[in-house]
Amino acid sequence: MVTLPHQQGAESGDGGHMVVCGDDALAQRVAVELRDVYRQRVVLLVPEEAGDPGGPAVQVVTAAAPTQEALVRADAARATALALVYEDDETNLRAALAARRLSPGLRLVVRMYNRKLGQHLEELLDQAALVAVPGMDRASLDASTTVLSDADTAAPALVATAVADTNKVVQADGLLLRAAERPAPGRGEVPDGGLCTLALLSSTAADPAGAEGSDGSGAQGPQLLPDDRTVREGAGRGTVVLEAVRHEGPALAPRRLARRGVPLRDLVSSQLRWALAGILVAVLALTAATTWLTDAAPVSAAYLTLLDLFSINEPALEEPTARQVLQLLSGLAGLALLPLLVAGVLEALGTFRTSGALRRPPRGLSDHIVLLGLGKVGARVLTRLRELDIPVVCVEQDADARGIALARDLGVPVVLGDVTEDGVLKSAKAHRAEALLALTSSDTTNLEATLAARTLGNDLRVVLRLDDDDFATAVYRTLRSAHPTAVTRSRSVAHLAAPAFASAMMGRQVLGAIFVERRILLFAVVPVAGHPHFEGLTVAEAFRPGVWRVIALDTARPDSRSLDLAHDQHEQEPSLLWDLHPGHLLDAEDRVVVATTRQGLADLLTPAARSDSPAAP
Structure with a gap:
């Protein structure tokens, strides 16, 4: 066990830390996300052969399996939250049951690909917590269980990258939102404000080399959550606006018969x-x-x-x-x-x-997305693409892959064959496609498919899955140098899924986070009742520039609201109202979605924020 000097409190029993258990890159990415974004102290429980993420505020405990003894060594009983992100569903299931027995009030985040099993596990563990904590009802139960899949949580970012060339996304109420950067408007042009303006970019935000973000060395750094006056005075600076991810393309085929x-x-x-x-x-x-x-x-x-x-x-x-x-x-x-x-x-x-057989791509198909690989990640991405009414052509070598049956049921054309062979990409009409998503489980296959696609069309947007971060960086830089006008993005499933797991560990009120250059904006759900900063005020009066801003209102009845707006909205009707009038009065029964800074979130979620002190102007 490695103990950092400022981590003495975790071992002395004061708690307040978070425990992450896993055996792959996702565990380390979640630990880094908690450390860097939410400034949490983390205990990382990993097998002996796993690497050390290093850096401050991360304590590493080695154990071959997440047994009860290993959880005790990680001081899970006094932790704020515990994440179980092993690749095997059964391992996570056993560890979750042991953790709930060890600490009934512990907030659990469990990685599980089997959706049905995960739903039953979540209900079981929540019920166990309700029984063990007297007087606690389900609506106010903070020590809850959240079951997530890395494929499900990475799919929205992959889709957003293919459709809108961004991975700065937040999922709320079944809607996929992105933080879109807008260049400074020209003279006489009206800036596009989207749903709302999240930030003003610094003067060094534009990077000719193509790197994302800014070094922050400009005279004016980024301004988060500016008011309308600041936006008007910031002429000549780019903005970051919040908007929904939508696809404007060809219509899908007519209604199908008997879903066949x-x-x-x-x-x-x-x-x-x-x-x-x-x-x-x-x-x-x-x-x-x-x-x-x-x-x-x-x-x-x-x-x-x-x-x-x-x-x-x-x-x-x-x-x-x-x-x-x-x-x-x-x-x-x-x-x-x-x-x-x-x-x-x-x-x-x-x-x-x-x-019942697989469809072939239509002869005149164009402006579609070519999806390579129908494994567990590819199947989830296919579902999200079809939810956005985006035409898709899939390529899969294994006729028994997970997503083959899904593609057949959805009526999606599929090309069976090795993507590295000549003619397979042409059969999928890749030369007339809008984007290519290479999501097979092999990094070399994804890279080879990307290079082959570049020979068909240099303007094709390519998103490839590369699990090795160092390899992904080298590939990205090389492709950018070789094809400077083409859009190529490399994404790791662990890197994309880690923010969702980290936000779930912070509680179901946290929807996600996005980076604005080198600063961070958080999105959270806050009940209005008891908040002097919101209750009895209008939306405009509740806005504190640079700290937080109300961006949506939950219109569902209090007794029918979902506890988790980020992950439980696939089968429910949307209830968030995004186009809020500044004069809308917030009452005690309302629940709002806010964009806030890290300090603003701490102020909103601490008990002191609900005191009788007057609201800040």
Whole structure:
């Protein structure tokens, strides 16, 4: 065990620290996120072979498995929160049960890919905490359990990178929000404020080399949460605005039949439809002729015509010549109808039979996204892309991959083949695509696919998954030098998922964080009741420039609100109102989403913030 000098308190039992347990890069990334973004003291429980993230405020404890003895060594009983981020679901499950027995009031964040099992585990552990902590109801239970998947939490950032070329995203109420940088408006131009203005960039924010952020050496640094007057006075400086991630592209295919990917118009061919329409016209004409020539009522004439059509009527031997001719014509129409009916049934059966097979990319498809890899990460990304109504073509080598069945159910075209082979990317229409997402589990395969895609189109936006950070940095710099006009982004799943796990450890009220150059903005959910900074004030009066700003209002009834706006909104109707009027009055039953600094969040969430002291101007 390595103990840093300023970490003596954790071992002496004063608590207040956070424990992260894991066996891969995600654990170290979560520890770094807690240390750098939220300024927390962290105890990192890792196997002996794992590396040390180093840096201040991180204490490393080695253990082969997260047993109860190992959790005691990490002082988990007196910790504020515990994250279990092992790759194996069963390991996390066993450790979560042991941790809940060790400390019923401990806030747990558990990594689990199996959604159904994770939901049951969350309900079980929350119920155990409610029983162990008397007088605590579910709405006010802070020592709760949050089950997350690294694939689920990384998917929004990957989608945002492919669609909007950014990974500065926050997920709230099922909506994907991004912090978009806007250049300084020209003379006479009206700046685009998005949902709200989050920051004014420093004068050194633009980086000709393409690096993100600023070195902060300018005369004017970034200003977080400026008021309207500061924005107007900051002419010539770029801004960071909050906006929803949307896709403006071609419409998706029409509604599918029985969720099998078969459009209704594809059940029978157009030639067969025209032939059946011709038979119908002939039947109507014969019915009209029978009515006119035999003085029969229209209903009786239609009945006689159908009997003759299906050859089940008596021969008209004693009838007038006109009736006999009409019967012969109806019989000829019936002879033509029989093979058409048989052909229609066979075509419909064949269409339903082939609908279970994978679709091929349409011939004229363009402006779509090519998704390489349908593993656990690729399947989650595919779901998010389809939620945004973005056309997708998938490429997968393994016909039994996790996402193959999902792609079949969604009607997404799939190309089966090795992406490194010639012709596979062309089959996916990559040369006419808008972006390429290389998300296979192999770094070399993703890199090879990226290089192959660059030969098809230099303007293609490419996002590749690289789990090795050093390798990702080298690849990014090399590709940027070789293709300076092309957009290439390398992302690590652990790097993208770590902020969600860290924010969950801070509590369900924290939605996420984004970097503005070298400063940090946090997004949190705050109940208005008891807050002198919010209760009884308008949205404009509750705004404290440079500290916090109300950006959304939860319109759901208090008894039906979700505890976790960041992760539990896939099956619920959105309830957040983002376009707030400055004069809207906040009352005690409201719940708001605020953008705030680290110090502002500490002021809002501490009990002292709910004192009877007057609200700050």
